[in-house]
Amino acid sequence: MCGISGIFDTRERRPVDEALLSRMNQSLHHRGPDDGGLHCEPGVGLAHRRLSIIDLSGGHQPLFNEDHTVVVVYNGEIYNFQDLARELTDSGHVFRTHSDTEVIVHAWEEWGDRCVERFRGMFAFALWDRNRETLFLARDRLGIKPLHYALLPDGHLLFGSEIKALLVDDSLSREMDPRAVEDYFAYGYIPDPRSIFKSVRKLPPGHMLTLKRGQRCLPEPREYWDVSFRSNGVRDADEAAGQLIERLREAVRIRLVAEVPLGAFLSGGVDSSAVVAMMAGLSDRPVNTCSISFGDPAFNESAFAEQVARRYATDHYVDAVDPDDFDLIERLAGIYDEPYADSSAMPTYRVCELARKRVTVCLSGDGGDESFAGYRRYRWHLYEEQLRGPIPQWFRGPVFGLLGALYPKADWAPKVLRAKSTLQALALDSLEGYCESVSILGSQVRKDLFSPRLERELQGYRAVEVIRHHAERAPEHPLSRVQYLDMKTYLAGDILTKVDRASMAHGLEVRVPILDHMFLDWVSGLSPDLKLSGREGKWIFKKALEPHLGRETLYRPKMGFAVPLASWFRGPLRERVRQLLLGASLMDTGFFDEKRVRWILDQHQSGMRDFSPAIWSLMMFAAFHKRTLA
Template sequence: MCGIAGIFDTQERRPINAEQLAQMNQTLFHRGPDDGGLHLEPGVGLAHRRLSIIDLSGGHQPLFNEDESVVVVFNGEIYNFQELIAELRTAGHQFKTHCDTEVIVHAWEEWGERCVNRFRGMFAFALWDRNRETLFLARDRLGVKPLHYALTADGLLLFGSEIKALLVDPTLSREIDPLAVEEYFAYGYIPDPRSIFKSVHKLPPAHTLTLQRGNGTLPAPREYWEISFQSNGITDVREATEQVIERLREAVRIRLVAEVPLGAFLSGGVDSSAVVAMMAGLSERPVNTCSISFGDPRFNESAFAERVAQRYRTAHHVEAVDPDDFNLIDQLAALYDEPYADSSAMPTYRVCELARQRVTVCLSGDGGDESFAGYRRHRWHVHEEQVRGRLPQWLRGPLFGTLGALYPKADWAPQVLRAKSTFLALARDSVDGYFDSVSILDATTREALFSPQFKRDRQGYQAVEVLRRYAARAPEHPLSRVQYLDMKTYLPGDILTKVDRASMAHALEVRVPFLDHQFIDWVSGLPPELKLQGREGKHVLKKALEPYLGDDILYRPKMGFAVPLANWFRGPLRERVRQSVLGERLNDTGLFDAQQLQWMVEQHQSGMRDFSPAIWSLLMFEAFCAQQNL
């Protein structure tokens, strides 16, 4: 895995600032400590940091074609590069290396912008074609690898794997985007294509951006792939389970090519255990597996991970995480370059740190929940849609809206007694209802949080519009629809962003078999009833894995990473909360209502209410402001 950066003069061939380009590259050193390279010519500068995985001696970047008229910097892996090399050699192209990067320049020569349709892998790259005076940026289909870009006032396009590379340019505007602030406090992350800065954009997954000199403006990115959700013709569960295993095994197999130590994350959940089971059947040596354990038994899956490790005789490594491991707050702000409020970033950072002590490449089970309907909210949404289908909106809205307004908010009560949010969700339409289930802060809390000035700056914008934009093209089936929404928002914006930054902070490459685009496209075509059956999510995946994993792994309640935020904010982080949330830095932003912040902190620390999601979001926002000197 690597880091890329660059500068492109969209107007003319002005000399590129070599020192600035080198500084941009240096900000990404953690992503690729093995090697670095720069390419400069009039109007173009490309930079690369390398983590050597394949062709350790011959994969230096920037990398050129035969006559050096095409050059690329690349972050990722092209898993079908050997087949493409054979095809391109037959077409007359000559290769000087044995690495997957060189495939990109020759594929560009052969197929132009359509080259991305031929790549199977995870990637973000920038390619310069001198003869066409064209810069071509591309990001993989599911958004495993990131790419950011911005246009300066004097017509320079800056791009990089992380925002910090772009911020090296002192002329780039740091103005905060109020719409991004609204989205952050709704989702806990800022969805593509927006970033916290008005000037910086994220290239969305499955998109390319083509720029030709002389234009001086940014064209719209072009989408080159879409998740089909078209029926693949399979309705029989036995046939489906056979193909799930066959296709998952193949997705794992092509991700085992590496010239460095390779392993897997093993949480003890269904998805990571499935990947380890497939790896064990494909590997002659014991698989290296890494887990972390928690002191709190509600979140500690290490015993289940140990059972899988024993069954497949893996070389298993476990590290206990301090239940009060809250010292990463400021470090995470530096990693993410913008506010990011998924607290599981902390244990993810630790498990990546553990893995890197033994391997350079790790396979993960990310994407299984999105593909096979594994989240509890998927089940809730389907049930809520059944209710919505029985009652017209003119009756449902007032009925459940009134019940929701009258029902007390009971943070202290057991889950089954917290009906307020369910009533309010049923009063809304399908998209609003699902938005409510994925929001970390509901609309009422957000409105109370923000200052009058910020509300004016936001101009009525609501973060639900992110989901509405995708819902307009989503599948009709209620389950497929919310899976699609997750794959477009939560997966790239939260899950994959978290893993990319946490892993690359330790120069660890993470590969994701469940997000192989051929696999995920096929799975999307299975009947929804095979994914969610009754109260059982991931039904067909679990049935397929029964010969490989025990029922105690497959059919136990879902756990996942979590940290005890509520207790932290009343205990060891009590003063940090007061200093950060109630301090001058947040107040000086003008974004928040100071009296509301005071009330929320007092209510939480007294034990009267649980405002831990809001307080954590504010803590991370304040840490971001401190990091950026805002």
């Protein structure tokens, strides 16, 4: 893995501020501690930090073609680079290294911007073609690797793997985007292409951006790939299971190429266990695996990880993590550069820290829930859709809306008695209902929390518009539809962002075989009833893995990577959270109603309500603001 950054003069060929470019590059040192490089010419500056994985002695970046007219800085891995190099060599291109980076410059020469369609892997890169006076930016299909950019008033474009590289330039506006604030408190992250700053954009997954010097305005990114959900023609469950294993094994196999120590995360869940099982079958040496354990059995999966490790005789390493890891809270704000409220970022950070002690590359099981319909919310969404179908909206809206308003909010009661959110969801249309189900704070909670000033600045905007935008291209089947929506939002904005920042903070490369785009496209084409069968999510995935993993691994209840927030905020963090949320830094933003924030704290700390998601979201927003803007 690596970190990239750069400066492009969209208007003229003014000299690049090399000192600024160097500082931008240094801000990403953690992403590439092994090497660094700069290239400057009139109007263009490219910078790179390298974590050496392949061709350790070569592959220095920025990397040029033969006559130095094309140069690239790149973050990622292209797993089919050897096949592409042979094809390009046959077409007359001359290679000087054995790195996947050099494939990019020759592929650009041969195929232009369609080169990205030939790459199989994870990547974000910036390529400068002097002859065409063109800067080309691209991001991989699923958004495993990040890329941010901003156009300054003077016509200079900044870009970087992380927002912190752009913030090095003091002339970049720090004004926050009210819509990003609304999105954050709905989803817990800020979906692309928006960022917390009005001035900064994220290049969406599967998109490219072509900039030519002299353009009067910044062009819109263009999409080059989307998951299809077209039927692959496989209906028989046994045939599907057999093909699934072969395709997964191949996706894992191509990710085992490395000239540095390689291993895998092993949580004990289905997805990471599946990846380890495939790795073990492809290697004649024990697989390096690692996991972390918690003191609280409700959050501890380490015993299940041990079972898989024993079955495959892996070289397994477990480390106990302090369940009260409070010191990490402040550090997370500096890692993510914008508000980010997934509390599993804390154990993810620690497991990456553990893995880096033994390996430089780790395979993970991320993407399994989105690909195979593993989230419980998918099942509940289908139940709700079955009820919505026969009842017209004109009746559902007022009737279920009234019932939801009257039903008490009983966080303290058994789950079977907590019907308020279900009744409220049934009053909404399908997309609004799904938005509420994935929101960490519901629309009414956000409305009560926000100040009149923020409500005015939102001008009626609501976070559901993110989902409505993607739904225009989503499949018709209700299960495939919400899987698609999650792939376009939650997967890139939350899951992959979390893993990228946590791993790169330690100079660790994480590879994600379940999100191989060829494998994912095939999986998307399986019939929905093979993914969610009755109450069993990931049905075909689990059936295919039965010869490889025990039933206790495949069919036990899902646990997740959680931390005990509710008890933290009533106990050891009680006073700290009150000081942070009611302090000047957060309230000076003018975005929040102080009385409501105080009421949320009082209700939670008295035990009357569980407002831990709201408190955590506010804490991470406050930590971001204090570190970045205060």
